Amino acid sequence: MDAHASAGHAELEIPYNVHPRPDTGLYNGKLGVWLFLASEVMLFGALFSSLILLRTGAESWPRGYEFLNVKLATFNTFILILSSVTVVMAWSHLRLGDLKKGRIYISATVLCALIFLTAKAFEYSHEFQEGRFPKTNNFLAIYFTMTGLHGLHILGGVIVFLYFLGPGAKMWAKEPERYTNRIEIVGLYWHFVDLVWIFLFPILYLM
Amino acid sequence: MALRRQIRVGSQWMYADEAHKALREALRVMEDEKAAEGHGGHHQSFIRRYVFSTDHKWIGIQYGFTALLFLLLGFCLMILMRLQLGWPGQAFSIMKVLGESRAPGGVLLPEAYNQLGAMHGTIMIFLGIVPLAVGAFGNYLVPLQIGAPDMAFPKLNMASYWCYFPGGLIMLASFLAPGGTAQSGWTSYPPLSVIASQGQTWWLIGMVFLITSSLLGSVNFIVTIIQLRAKGLTYMRFPFFVHAQFVTSFLLLLAFPPLEAAAVLQLMDRIAGTSFFLPSGLVVSGQALANAGGGNPLLWQHLFWFLAHPEVYVLILPAMGIVAEIIANNTRKPLWGYKSMVFATVFLGFMSFVVWAHHMFLTGMGTTISAFFQTTTMIISIPSVIILSSLFISLWGGSIRFNTPMLFALAFLPMFGIGGLTGLPLGLAASDIHLHDTYYVIGHFHYVVAPGTIFAMFAGIYYWFPKATGRKLNDFWGKVHFWVSFVCINGIFFPMFAQGLAGVSRRLYDGGMQYAHAKEIASQTNPFMSICAIGLLAAQVPFILNFFYNAIAAAMGRRDEGLGSNPWQATTMEWTATTSPPLAHGNFEVLPMVYRGPYEYSVPGETAEYIPQNMPLAEPAPRGGSLLPATAVAMREN
Numbered sequence: 144m145d146a147h148a149s150a151g152h153a154e155l156e157i158p159y160n161v162h163p164r165p166d167t168g169l170y171n172g173k174l175g176v177w178l179f180l181a182s183e184v185m186l187f188g189a190l191f192s193s194l195i196l197l198r199t200g201a202e203s204w205p206r207g208y209e210f211l212n213v214k215l216a217t218f219n220t221f222i223l224i225l226s227s228v229t230v231v232m233a234w235s236h237l238r239l240g241d242l243k244k245g246r247i248y249i250s251a252t253v254l255c256a257l258i259f260l261t262a263k264a265f266e267y268s269h270e271f272q273e274g275r276f277p278k279t280n281n282f283l284a285i286y287f288t289m290t291g292l293h294g295l296h297i298l299g300g301v302i303v304f305l306y307f308l309g310p311g312a313k314m315w316a317k318e319p320e321r322y323t324n325r326i327e328i329v330g331l332y333w334h335f336v337d338l339v340w341i342f343l344f345p346i347l348y349l350m
Numbered sequence: 351m352a353l354r355r356q357i358r359v360g361s362q363w364m365y366a367d368e369a370h371k372a373l374r375e376a377l378r379v380m381e382d383e384k385a386a387e388g389h390g391g392h393h394q395s396f397i398r399r400y401v402f403s404t405d406h407k408w409i410g411i412q413y414g415f416t417a418l419l420f421l422l423l424g425f426c427l428m429i430l431m432r433l434q435l436g437w438p439g440q441a442f443s444i445m446k447v448l449g450e451s452r453a454p455g456g457v458l459l460p461e462a463y464n465q466l467g468a469m470h471g472t473i474m475i476f477l478g479i480v481p482l483a484v485g486a487f488g489n490y491l492v493p494l495q496i497g498a499p500d501m502a503f504p505k506l507n508m509a510s511y512w513c514y515f516p517g518g519l520i521m522l523a524s525f526l527a528p529g530g531t532a533q534s535g536w537t538s539y540p541p542l543s544v545i546a547s548q549g550q551t552w553w554l555i556g557m558v559f560l561i562t563s564s565l566l567g568s569v570n571f572i573v574t575i576i577q578l579r580a581k582g583l584t585y586m587r588f589p590f591f592v593h594a595q596f597v598t599s600f601l602l603l604l605a606f607p608p609l610e611a612a613a614v615l616q617l618m619d620r621i622a623g624t625s626f627f628l629p630s631g632l633v634v635s636g637q638a639l640a641n642a643g644g645g646n647p648l649l650w651q652h653l654f655w656f657l658a659h660p661e662v663y664v665l666i667l668p669a670m671g672i673v674a675e676i677i678a679n680n681t682r683k684p685l686w687g688y689k690s691m692v693f694a695t696v697f698l699g700f701m702s703f704v705v706w707a708h709h710m711f712l713t714g715m716g717t718t719i720s721a722f723f724q725t726t727t728m729i730i731s732i733p734s735v736i737i738l739s740s741l742f743i744s745l746w747g748g749s750i751r752f753n754t755p756m757l758f759a760l761a762f763l764p765m766f767g768i769g770g771l772t773g774l775p776l777g778l779a780a781s782d783i784h785l786h787d788t789y790y791v792i793g794h795f796h797y798v799v800a801p802g803t804i805f806a807m808f809a810g811i812y813y814w815f816p817k818a819t820g821r822k823l824n825d826f827w828g829k830v831h832f833w834v835s836f837v838c839i840n841g842i843f844f845p846m847f848a849q850g851l852a853g854v855s856r857r858l859y860d861g862g863m864q865y866a867h868a869k870e871i872a873s874q875t876n877p878f879m880s881i882c883a884i885g886l887l888a889a890q891v892p893f894i895l896n897f898f899y900n901a902i903a904a905a906m907g908r909r910d911e912g913l914g915s916n917p918w919q920a921t922t923m924e925w926t927a928t929t930s931p932p933l934a935h936g937n938f939e940v941l942p943m944v945y946r947g948p949y950e951y952s953v954p955g956e957t958a959e960y961i962p963q964n965m966p967l968a969e970p971a972p973r974g975g976s977l978l979p980a981t982a983v984a985m986r987e988n
Contacts, residue, residue: 186608
């Protein structure tokens with residue numbers, strides 16, 4: 144801790160940054176990410192509500208399964224669930240003090256995310272080729288908006304994971320516990336992004 | 351205090367308060383020496399210290415300065431509008447600042463009036479009051495009041511300010527966009543906003559920045575309050591201001607994301623050509639719109655008001671917190687009904703999420719929904735009344751000190767009362783039919799926000815200025831500021847109720863002169879209201895001079911030496927556990943402990959007139975007398 148404090152003297156020792164506060168049982172970052180996820184629930188909740196309102200008010204509503212690539216989306220669903228498993232594996236290996244295995248699993252998570260994004264890119268370009276754009280109708284508008292926003296969340300997760308694989312991993316040498324906490328936090332976020340897709344997939348592709 | 355605590359320093363016994371003073375002095379000497387060295391342990395570059403600072407106190411000051419400038423700007427926009435309303439169609443040379451395209455020859459054009467209206471609302475609410483109430487007061491005071499060394503995430507705190515500031519710049523820059531800035535009101539109702547000129551896109555992008563800023567801020571506040579409160583500081587020992595900020599943060603956290611979603615959808619409508627908010631068969635300027643249609647303009651209103659109603663409480667709750675602190679301090683009494691105020695605040699926060707559609711009674715959404723929302727609206731008035739009544743009753747039997755902050759705080763009570771009570775006829779679906787979209791509505795919410803919230807902000811500035819600078823603002827000029835503002839602001843807003851009841855619609859470029867039913871009252875009242883607005887502007891001059899004179903003097907190191915750390919004899923920890931201004935780094939020499947409730951003023955049976963929250967409970971008096979000589983106490987503790 145001392146080495147860290149002198150390395151950046153602008154840094155101030157904030158209580159409960161790493162270890163949980165006894166009466167709340169949480170360290171600061173974990174509470175922070177749960178609150179952030181609460182706001183994300185409200186963001187996607189508003190979009191899902193908009194979808195419901197538009198669909199119930201529409202005279203006719205296109206069915207996603209008639210023209211979207213359901214097989215590819217099913218594959219993507221499994222890929223995302225798999226990535227949620229790998230991120231937990233990464234965290235549990237870090238808890239056990241094994242940085243090497245932890246990094247392998249983080250890399251696996253990133254790989255899953257990239258596969259997901261690639262598949263999504265194929266889907267998008269196929270829709271564009273068929274002349275289906277956001278402005279074509281309201282189903283496609285909400286489809287592109289929601290999957291696009293979800294894709295941005297995936298991309299954000301990838302950037303954070305890559306940071307923790309690269310420059311962020313230096314923290315492990317001095318503060319392994321703090322590093323492990325950070326993976327736990329980004330893991331919580333990752334599960335949330337996964338969960339959003341679990342809702343998006345049936346609503347947009349199957350219903 | 352009946353007993354002075356002693357501690358051992360080295361081999362010597364000292365009184366605890368004297369030891370504390372000596373330690374403080376020693377730390378200050380060390381800091382001065384380090385500063386003189388120029389590269390001491392805490393030395394930071396100018397940019398890290400004053401621009402990209404992570405210190406909550408400096409970020410609070412950054413927020414405060416920026417927000418006050420935006421408030422002044424929003425006020426100036428309103429002065430231009432009032433000139434037009436008071437004397438419609440007349441040329442004013444001051445209008446020429448808007449440029450030839452908006453005010454040719456100094457005569458304001460209708461579309462420019464719309465731009466001023468939209469930006470007045472946006473700037474006042476999103477760039478002025480919320481950043482001042484939460485970003486400035488919350489940031490500066492919450493960590494000090496709960497005994498925390500800083501916010502839980504100092505870097506996020508910095509990022510929050512640096513999202514707010516560019517958001518504000520984008521809003522300002524939108525004035526330069528072709529076709530001018532946003533002109534669809536601060537509510538940006540579609541379809542008008544979707545087909546509006548480019549300035550609306552800038553507005554939406556600016557909003558995304560502001561939403562991100564308040565999201566980062568609110569997470570930080572909640573974590574700070576839950577995790578970093580001092581030992582012994584239980585929830586029911588919070589100063590009321592902390593409770594107000596706590597609930598406000600939850601509102602910001604949960605209400606803003608739906609607006610972010612709505613902003614994304616409107617951006618898609620404007621940029622990608624979707625039709626989320628555009629119904630089928632829309633005809634604009636005689637031409638059918640090419641969009642696919644099938645969208646729903648009401649969807650925007652639902653999403654917008656889902657944010658904007660809790661937003662009203664974001665505007666008012668911190669103000670109530672500030673007023674409560676000042677009233678307890680200046681009546682020298684605990685707040686009456688503190689617990690019921692706290693629970694009322696929490697209930698208010700919860701209920702604020704289920705009243706939004708009372709803004710939409712006349713949209714044709716149906717009487718069943720209207721009945722639901724008018725019921726919840728009547729329910730939410732109860733906690734507001736509880737808080738306001740408690741504050742009124744707190745005055746009972748107090749020996750009130752009528753200093754400038756107290757005058758502003760006292761004025762808040764009836765002003766917010768008028769604002770709140772005139773809201774009831776708007777919350778009932780039947781009476782709203784007559785009053786909707788008239789000047790009555792403008793009078794109502796300006797009473798809540800202007801002589802309500804902004805007066806509370808002034809009260810807070812006068813009250814906590816010594817905390818941030820070590821200097822008091824001049825009391826005489828403060829009182830001049832108060833009385834002139836108080837008279838003028840009522841002169842602006844009270845006639846609006848009469849106008850609204852007479853049926854004068856809001857947002858009219860000529861203030862209603864073109865309508866036979868409105869012409870008489872508009873011509874009678876509008877010039878008077880505009881003169882009052884100019885008087886209100888003039889009343890701010892003594893404040894601005896007072897503020898900058900003392901701020902600059904403090905920045906040059908001229909402190910008011912006789913002032914001490916606790917000039918108002920307050921009990922809460924921002925005054926009692928640290929110096930004024932507090933240590934740049936970490937706020938407290940030693941993190942304080944809390945032993946008592948927040949407002950122990952005039953406690954029966956105590957000799958001290960007030961007891962700080964961090965003052966340990968007196969030990970039971972030793973046998974043989976309540977006051978022993980210091981040596982005897984030392985021996986006993988030995």
